[in-house]
Amino acid sequence: MNITSNIKREKIVQELSPKTFSKIGVYWVIALSIVCLIGLFAYIRQLNKGLVVTNMGDYVSWGIYISNFVFFVAISLVGSLITAIFRLANIEWSKPLTRIAEIIAVSAIFLASLIIIVDMGRPERLLNLALHPRLQSPIMWDVVVIGTYLIISVLLLYFPMIPDLKLLSKANTAVRRTWPQGIYKFLSSFWTGSSEQRKNNGHSITILSILIIPVAFCIHTVTSWLFATTYRPGWDSTNFGAYFVSGAFLVGAGGVVIAMYVIRRAYQLEHYITEAHFDRMGKAVVLLCFLYLYFNINEYLVPAFKMKKPEEAHLTQLFAGSFAPMFWFAVIVGMLVPILILINKWGRSPGWAFAASIMVVIGAWFKRYLIVTPTLLHPLLPMRDVPERFKHYFPSWEEWAIAMGSLAGAMLIITLFVRFFPIIPIQETITGHDEEEEKLI
Amino acid sequence: MxxxxxxxxxxxxxxxxxxxxxxxxxxxxxxxxxxxxxxxxxxxxxxxxxxxxxxxxxxxxxLKPVPELPKISNESERIGIPDKKLVMVIDLSRCKNLKKCQEACNHMHHVHPGQSWIKVYGMKDADHTAPYWQPTTCMHCDEPPCVKVCPVDATFKRQDGAVLIDSDRCIGCRFCMAACPYSTRVFNWEEPLIPLEIAKQEYHCETSVPQKKGTVGKCDFCPDMVRQGELPHCVSACPNGVFFFGDMYEDSVTNGAETFRFTELIRDKAGYRLMEDLGTKPSVYYLPPVNRNFPYETGLKNEPDPTEASNHH
Structure with missing residues (x-):
């Protein structure tokens, strides 16, 4: 290794090391924490009074908690797309994005697990799932696959980071003053960087990358089965697994573009997350938009062509009834406009790709709401002999507070991770540079 | 006579x-x-x-003293009454929406005010078909979608056909409510309003009392009454003899006053079950509303809002 490459190496370590928050960063963390605390306060109210603090009822027995859960499970799928599928396909350009995708996956799947407990009438009986499990229930399948996915995702976040942690524990950077280096040391204490260790670590990552793909397909397919295994119009669909998985990849890819943009701006990482990354991720998002649009057409056009009696009330309420504004918002803002932007070269510039991705993610959130609630308002027998408030649904302030608190919680985890851990893989970047130089020589 | x-x-x-x-x-x-x-x-x-x-x-x-019934363990409550297959027949030609069944059921099970385990629908199948009143209980399906989806065995199917709920085990996920095509299940969204001495009792799956906050409740076919040789509360409360209850193995059903052979009654009056096409195989049969004892309109005066009665499929 010559002197110039050593200087370069120092420069990379300096640039990619975690940095302290700017003023905006501090405000951002405070704002997220406040939203989380309001959500926590609402949840304590719910624990005391019961689910009566929500506006759910005997007909709309699943509301914003469940749609928020589906949203979290969906967005977490991106971890497998970028870390595993792209890695196994030897796609080089996605390497700086792997850790962004993986931390989105870990935080989202963690919050998904929390929000499903929030929805339980008896959260203190959670252990019954282990004490009296019945394996034929799709909920049990969901518990198993989400637990597995969480563990694999954490490992996929950790294993590639070990060399970076070792590097940081030794590096003489600004970090030393602000973060107890003991944690880096602890997490990488066994790492010597020997060729055997590197080989083993590489193998482990490959095995995990292969494992996570079927598990990722399972988490969202099983989540779709929570609906598709019932008889209800709007849910009783064989299209649901593929429809959910495609939508999940879309919202996850959108989430990665948003995170890329924010992290790049906040940490001045223009050399590492380049315009080419936005261009390529933009292409991925537009492809996934088309894929999701395709499944949407299947999901709505086929039943609408037949207009079976139980489907009719449901579909007309979506297309032209009280849910129509939200439905068309999710289609137009969540899919069509992003396609029109991202299909152009100029639309894949960082700013436009960021804007289109925000549309994708917001549209996706409302899409999950549309999948859960309208169906429950059209039971197979008419609504009858219940209090009037059970015949319609709009979330209560507690439900909004808890849902927004969970979204803020996921963003807080990502923010704090970026603050304390290297979000762009340092060692891989150095190796990449060295290899390039070797080629030149 | x-x-x-x-x-x-x-x-x-x-x-x-x-x-x-x-x-x-x-x-x-x-x-x-x-x-x-x-x-x-x-x-x-x-x-x-x-x-x-x-x-x-x-x-x-x-007044008779209450016989000391032996306490039934949760295990035997989950197995059911031996050598019985409970069945119900609801004669739609006799119903005039009096809702006495509903009142008795809600009262005896201490159902939270505003909710009901029995619902009486004003049904109208198509634009030019005649409206009729249709009481629904839990269908106690032989292929119960609710039992299939329960992750903790809190709702279960017994040998005698009853589908019951163990409120001491229910985690309140409400998947069963989403799965039930008959919308028969209700949820205790808050602490149910019941007298303190009832609330203090130990919960029994066969009585479904006391209902508990954060758990699901529904019609239980009153197996506690069956064990005492009595009829479910809805059956004995109906003054028009709409509900028949009995045992398929004995092939007999009764509303307290009249007793029929179940197979003959279903054959002669063309009995049917709700949503047969779903394959849920309910234990509740209906006799079609022909040769009715009351015109549909007599039931309307029991409606809180009469316009509401005829607005569905």
Whole structure:
């Protein structure tokens, strides 16, 4: 290794090391924490009074908690797309994005697990799932696959980071003053960087990358089965697994573009997350938009062509009834406009790709709401002999507070991770540079 | 002939009511009431609360001590009553939306105010078909979608056909509510409003009492009444004999006054089940609303909002 490459190496370590928050960063963390605390306060109210603090009822027995859960499970799928599928396909350009995708996956799947407990009438009986499990229930399948996915995702976040942690524990950077280096040391204490260790670590990552793909397909397919295994119009669909998985990849890819943009701006990482990354991720998002649009057409056009009696009330309420504004918002803002932007070269510039991705993610959130609630308002027998408030649904302030608190919680985890851990893989970047130089020589 | 049977049914009901009331009111082991051999009216009246929530006067001689029923363990409650297959037949030609079934059921199970385990639908199948009243209980399906989806075995299917809920085990995920195509399940969104002495009782799957916050409730076919040789509360509360209850193995169903062979009744009156196409195989059968005892309109006066009754498929 010559002197110039050593200087370069120092420069990379300096640039990619975690940095302290700017003023905006501090405000951002405070704002997220406040939203989380309001959500926590609402949840304590719910624990005391019961689910009566929500506006759910005997007909709309699943509301914003469940749609928020589906949203979290969906967005977490991106971890497998970028870390595993792209890695196994030897796609080089996605390497700086792997850790962004993986931390989105870990935080989202963690919050998904929390929000499903929030929805339980008896959260203190959670252990019954282990004490009296019945394996034929799709909920049990969901518990198993989400637990597995969480563990694999954490490992996929950790294993590639070990060399970076070792590097940081030794590096003489600004970090030393602000973060107890003991944690880096602890997490990488066994790492010597020997060729055997590197080989083993590489193998482990490959095995995990292969494992996570079927598990990722399972988490969202099983989540779709929570609906598709019932008889209800709007849910009783064989299209649901593929429809959910495609939508999940879309919202996850959108989430990665948003995170890329924010992290790049906040940490001045223009050399590492380049315009080419936005261009390529933009292409991925537009492809996934088309894929999701395709499944949407299947999901709505086929039943609408037949207009079976139980489907009719449901579909007309979506297309032209009280849910129509939200439905068309999710289609137009969540899919069509992003396609029109991202299909152009100029639309894949960082700013436009960021804007289109925000549309994708917001549209996706409302899409999950549309999948859960309208169906429950059209039971197979008419609504009858219940209090009037059970015949319609709009979330209560507690439900909004808890849902927004969970979204803020996921963003807080990502923010704090970026603050304390290297979000762009340092060692891989150095190796990449060295290899390039070797080629030149 | 018909009058006579009505009379015996009434007195049977009164006794049943008194006994049922005592069953829920007296939990002490030492019973203050002495058994009486004769049923000669003593002239001494006692005021009791009926299943409909009304105060009624009953001669003291009719009061019977509550027999000490052996406590049934959760395990045997999950197995069911041996050698029985419970079945219900609902005769739609007799219903006029009196909702006495609903009142009795809600009262005896201490269902939270505003919610009901029995619902009486004003049905109209198509634009030019005749409307009719359709009471629904839990269908106690032989292929119960709710049981399939329960992750903790809190709702289960028994040998005798009943689908019951263990409120001490339910985690409140409400998947069963989403899965049930008959919308028969209700959820205790808050602490259910029940008398303290009832709320303190130990929960039993066969009585479904007391209902608990954060768990699901529904019609249980009253297996506790079956064990006592009595009819479910809805059956005995209906003055029009709409509900027939019985045992498929014995091939008989009764509404208290009339008894029929189940297979003959279903064959002769073309009985059917709700949403047969779903394959849920309900234990509740319906007799079509032909040759009706009452015109549909007589039931409308029991509607809170009469326009509401005829607005569905």
């Amino acid at each position: 018909k009058n006579k049977s009505e009379n015996t049914r009434r007195s049977f009901l009164a006794k049943g009511l008194a006994a049922a009331f005592l069953a829920s009111a007296c939990n002490t082991k030492s019973n203050p009431f002495q058994p009486e051999d004769s049923v000669e009216p003593s002239g001494e009246k006692v005021r009791l609360l009926s299943v409909d929530g009304e105060i009624i006067e009953v001669d003291k001689a009719f």
